[in-house]
Amino acid sequence: MTKAFEFNNVVKSYSEFTLGPLNFSLEPGTVLGYIGPNGSGKSTTMHCLVGLVKAEVGEMRVFSGATDPNKPEWKLDIGYVGDVHVFYEGWSGEKNLRFLSQFYPDWSDQRAIELAKRFNLPLNKKAKELSGGNRVKLSLVAALAHSPKLLLLDEPTSGLDPVVRAEVLDVLFEVLQDGERAIFYSTHILSDISRLADELAFLDNGQIKLRAAKEDLIERWRKIAFKHAGNNFKLDATASHKQEGADHQVVSFDHETTLRQLGELGAQNVQAYRMSIDEIAVQILKGAGHVENS
């Protein structure tokens, strides 16, 4: 099946940071949340994919086409909202959209106007006069107006106040309801993506530590509290383990395995609690090296 995008052994090196080797892909119609702390390489991954940065090693493909910078047809399938929103600053939003529309045969003015209305975006204002939130909205309108098959969103809500962020996410959620688009959404704000994502990939220091379906993570991860007098035992499938006297608290990435083991150990007052995606992400990124790929 044709992938929305593929990374094959992609490496991008800077003097003090190396991204990759990255080997992953995205199925059409899937929303992949790309989670990682600042400086983990999320934006660099996006930059490589959209052609703003050249990787030294490896190959990327978008809908089966190689990402050749001199055969740019593959970019027609991409809608990109970057970490920096660049426009002709002296032009109005409308004029900027008109400029961009020339490059995309599938561009719909009607769709652009509808989106701008939904975003409550003043298209007559010059780009340099737009607030941070409105700049993001203008980028989103530009990225969505040609109905791309692959949407790349690089921390689109970063720097926005909570009200505007919620507003942008609401509209984005509505727009993405059709389920036809593949979306690659990078963020370090988990609450943004937990609503939208089908799958999550966790990036740390340039490496993908874990990729899993969101539902799988929610289903498998548990915070488990129990009492056990001994302390000379080791539990499998745990990301962390705290102990105070006979009280233990572990975070398990496969609660069935951990609970079974606790039963065998004769642990008392065993209680398992569901974890939010935020809590799971923190555990994965804190102890990424110990978490098995589920």
Added chain:
Amino acid sequence: MWKILDAEIRYHRSAVIAAFAVGALFVMFMALSGMVKSDDSITATSLMSTVMGLYIYLLIHVGGHQDQEKRDRLNAALPISIKQLGIVRWALLILLQSGFAALSLVGVIAANKFNLESLFQLISSNAFLFLIVALIAIYQELGHFGTRAYRRIFFELLALFLFLIAWLILAGHIITFLRSIFEPYMTPQGAAIYTLLAIGLFFLNVIIFARRRSYLS
């Protein structure tokens, strides 16, 4: 790729019109006032310095906006080939420079001093100006290679050139050297050599742009 050129012209329309209007007025003023006939050297110097000044003003204006507004970043994400983008970045400058060259030509014709020598001089001086702009641009492009090695080579070549100039000054050969550079200005061979050098640097710049490792700024 002409869509980008068209956008750039429209975006900088006011500044371009203003600069050309000032230039045209200056040429008209000189032609009408009779200055052209009183002292040719003053006329030529005034005309050239005005045209150069206006061109430099436009270069700073256009280049400043392109850098500040991260135009490379905007355009590199569009479905347009990087080589075409490398060419079109120069198209506006070439267009502007051609416009000013035409203005200079009108000035020379208005001064009743048009001959083949002045035409070759115009071609050579425009090519020379382009060479300088292209060298500055190449230096900037090399900053996007993600390594300082290329810029170091550029600096080493520049240092070598300055050392050569210093040596020529000390040895008393600088006048001969400058003459050897500027004497061919008015000859067809000189015009051809400068033009070929300018074209060579133009393509070198396009190649360097296409091989940049980053288009983020």
